[in-house]
Amino acid sequence: MTSPYETSDTSEAALAVQLDCLRKMSPQERLRRALAWSGQLRRMAFAAIRRRHPDLSNAEVQLKFIELTYGKELADEVRSWQHEEGL
Numbered sequence: 001m002t003s004p005y006e007t008s009d010t011s012e013a014a015l016a017v018q019l020d021c022l023r024k025m026s027p028q029e030r031l032r033r034a035l036a037w038s039g040q041l042r043r044m045a046f047a048a049i050r051r052r053h054p055d056l057s058n059a060e061v062q063l064k065f066i067e068l069t070y071g072k073e074l075a076d077e078v079r080s081w082q083h084e085e086g087l
């Protein structure tokens with residue numbers, strides 16, 4: 001049976017070190033790290049969307065991110081709201 005922490009590209013020894021480091025962090029530091037990682041992943045996702053769709057504006061890239069992350073229905077609602085607000 002595999003561990004819920006097991007990944008295909010991380011050795012067990014490296015994973016043990018990572019988990020030990022996380023356990024030693026204060027709750028505030030874990031939160032700071034999580035927010036930093038989340039921001040980095042979001043920037044990477046936006047960059048990937050821009051590479052696939054170089055013709056999209058920044059606003060359209062953000063809407064594409066919403067669509068890919070949360071679904072087309074929410075993205076369409078945001079588009080509609082933006083149109084109503086004149087954004």
